Amino acid sequence: MTKKSADDLRSRRWFGSGPKSTEHTAHALQAGYSREEFEGRPMIGIINTWSDMNPCHAHLRERAESVKRGVWQAGGFPVELPAMSLGEGYVKPSSMLYRNFLAMETEELLRCHPIDGVILLGGCDKTTPALLMGAISMDLPTIYCPAGFTMGATFRGERFGSGTGAFRWAPELVAGNLSLDEWQTLEQKIWSSPGTCNVMGTASTMTALAEAMGMSLPGASSVPAMDSRGHQLAAAAGRRVVQMVWDDVKPSDILTDQAIINAARISVALGGSTNAAIHLIALARRAGSAFSLEDFDAIGRQIPVLANVQPSGTYIMHEFSDAGGLPALMTQLSDHLHLDCMTVAGTTLGENIQGARVVDKDVIRSLDNPVATEALAVLKGNLAPNGCVIKPSAASAHLMQHRGRVVIFEDADDLAARIHSPDLEVDENSVLVLRNVGPQGGPGMAENGMIPIPKVLAEKGVRDMVRISDARMSGTSFGTCVLHVSPESWIGGPLALVREGDEIELDVPNRTIHLCVSDGELEARKADWTPRAPHYQRGWGLLFSQNVNQAHEGCDFDILSSRAPTPEPKIHGKI
Template identity: 55%
Template sequence: MNNPRKSLADLRSQRWFGPEDLRSFGHRSRALQMGYEREDFMGKPIVAIINTWSDLQPCHQHFPARVEHVKRGIWQAGGFPVELPALSLSESFTKPSTMLYRNLLAMETEELLRQHPIDGAILMGGCDKTTPATVMGAISMDLPFIFMPAGPMMRGHFGGTILGSGSDVWKYWAEKEAGTITNQQWNDMEAGIARSAGTCMTMGTASTMTIITEALGLTLPGATSIPASDAAHPRMAGACGRRIVEMIWEDLKPSDILDQRSVENALVVHNALAGSTNAMIHLVAMAARAGIPLDLKEFDEVAGRVPVIANIRPSGAWLMEDFHIAGGTRALMKRLEGLLHLDARTVAGVSLGEGIADAIVHNDDVIRPLDQPIAASGGTAILYGNLAPHGCVIKPPAAEPRLLQHTGPALVFDHYDEMSSAVNDPDLDATADTVLVLRNAGPIGGPGMPEWGMLPLPKKLLQQGVRDMVRISDARMSGTSYGACILHVSPEAAIGGPLAAVRTGDLVTIDVAARSIHLHVSDEDIAARLATWKAPRPDYPRGYNRLFAQHVGQAHEGCDFDFLEGAGGIPEPEIH
């Protein structure tokens, strides 16, 4: 498993600093201009720290401190750290959707590493899209890197009750709309649900993607379940700094680590977590950057044989802090070791199996035994049919069981604002059997595939006690969300997919066990409707939105840009 050890002359950064010529004189003199000593940067690996911190990124508010811990580890190991700020992509504040900018951060990460004298990198991320984006860019650049996760925040609380971010927001909003809690109770809950730096403490997209990244072998063992405010977190950051210097000398690159085994490990772990539905899009894109094809049917095949053993909200009862105390990611994978490729490589320089060898589960309710899961299979399910020829996704454990096989009339909304207004109408023609449909919210229609897929339930039905309905869209939803939400319908309505043909009153059947979704309209009638269909909006006239619309793939393809798929292939910059 050992890679050939690099010599000083092999370091990429030496092309900038090593030669005795006029250009390298300029590089060295500018480093001296910044107050560094020659001993700081000469003859040492240079490590980029890609830092996605900003003043509008609450999940990463501890990163100014963590970057110093990473730097300390790099200095300790004989490297030279340089911090390179990158897009923060705050899930809370970036509109219309961070998904619109995931590929921009991936491009930025790749180009930051390419254009600078960098030998390896630490990727600091965690809030939803920062994980796949930075990893995608670093995979394509193919320099040694370690992903350093932000870690989940502390548990929330309200009135003596533990709160989970996202999941309990939707729950209490439904109660507020139903009139069962007061505005003051809502305000108290609002003040208690997010109490520290760190990502959502439910099994939302953030923890799903960092844990998947660990399963791919791209983090230090156990790094992803450590809470952001835990004293172990800065120690982990320092360990990342020390290890990346070793990886550079070992020349251990993502292309040495990522293969079919590591991707299959990620699929197994994702399903054991009942992870976010967003993982479908991101893992497909991450694997493609490494040249590993991944079809949605593979998610479904793995889901059919892997039990859900992480009892974490929104599908379970506990939160990420409890998961960490119970043994965390290493303990989860220890439970799954019979289903994993234990010989897969990791950034730690040991195999996945060696990295989890001594892991112990300390709470069998938080991390269930395989024979006592919260669901025997099916953390996620991929449905196909005349409404979604390229597939759509549902998270069955997060839905009311009665809705997993359901037929009802469609109530169609072409725009989010239209839907948002209609659900408050006391005269809305909807019952508990109605299938709510939102379209034109996909990669191009959104734009950027916003998290609109957890359509709010009509207020009049909430007041009648209804708490779940079948909802179908070409949008995404937050990984913290729950309910019978069918997402990522592909192809999307905005490019003329079958979803564009649905009319209010059409019957729609979903059958999760049969993996089917069916619009009760003949193929001929669907074709006739689409023949008169017109695109809902003109092409974007300029800027990044235009680039995005012209080059983004559909949900089943990972929504990457067509010109970014695959690893590397760009010549090294010339040093003149």
């Protein structure tokens, strides 16, 4: 029994109001559609982040056609709505600067048009959380369809993942162990087809979390971009979302506190990107959940890494997919999941993973044979009163407790200018500090957190050292990198008060990070601190700087994360 009739459709306000509807109906006829194709049918918006400037999404034009096929099959009326595409490779100074932009655009595209349900097409890092954030706030029946990941590659006889492979081989280029020709060969292979990074970077992490929260069809996050199953799932999503409109199944019915906790537990079991610590909190707040950074840390202590996928493990996403993908991993974690959570498929999470099985037990491990014990740790101390994060599974064990003298870089430009200088006073015990690269300072909190190993040390064979910043790092990155220091230095956080010659003590097992100076000295330095001039005087940059909150709060805008209702648009006909 359906809950809605044709008269109950949201789009009916545009198309079923007598003379006031004439303009809207006439424009649909102008587009070449007959009345039988759109009158009384659910109008399904397809938010598409295809762009010539985002090759990870190069195939989403065709994917949208598959969605449309499914919508037509189920008796709906599909309409495609292009939205800003946040391609990691080109968007500067950081795609994170525009995550909230896309979230706002998604919400308003859905609000101002006669849309009854929505399919979200994305995949590249920030597109997944942005699309979901906007759709959650609009709260129409929604399914997220991930783009899938790019092809795999080998280099020097080794299979490597996109992003991770480049980061791994970069120190060899700096040290002179890799020729320019070899590097260019590596560049050719990093992303050799449409699709997102094929490791457990931010893209694969966030698409997996969308599925874990119940916002994607079962198995959707484990399908390669060029696999025909992607089109099959897109068509299935088109059919399913039409039924969701009739049944009035919305994100608010799916995204419970338990669904958010499921996502966090799966994130750490995947060895997921540290960026999830920002995006999941933002998504949770949009959904009205109080999930926090402290909750993430508690889960990080309980759940080990089960996915043996780069950068925490050995394999890439194709092997993870062949081993059973996310549904199989969830069977290994079933005792720790809320299996009664409902999903967009109309079934529970538990029902979705029935029949899933692990094909390769080295790729998808069991709880008694994990890849690593921890994928995320939240540290606090006088350097990060509101917290910071580190990914132990991708770091060096011997650096988990470390004290060293700091070498400071004032911002990304200073880092680029001096990091490989032969005169840099640094040794393998130093702690590299990069500041003014946070949400406001960056601006936009770029992925500068995997600070390069200085050339003078790379030439000596050093491949890791403690690095601390208020930036993020790519989910494909690795190393002993402390990230998301909050509050950020740009607004006067303690990182701004660090001076050359200071020492910082890192203690991951005890979850502390400490600047080794007295409280009185810190207070004196704070009194002498001078704010830096703002980056922007107008436009989106100014709006962002005035509204973005800190990393531990999800870097959202308070005006967007509010649960206060936004009224539906008034419909005024011209006749």
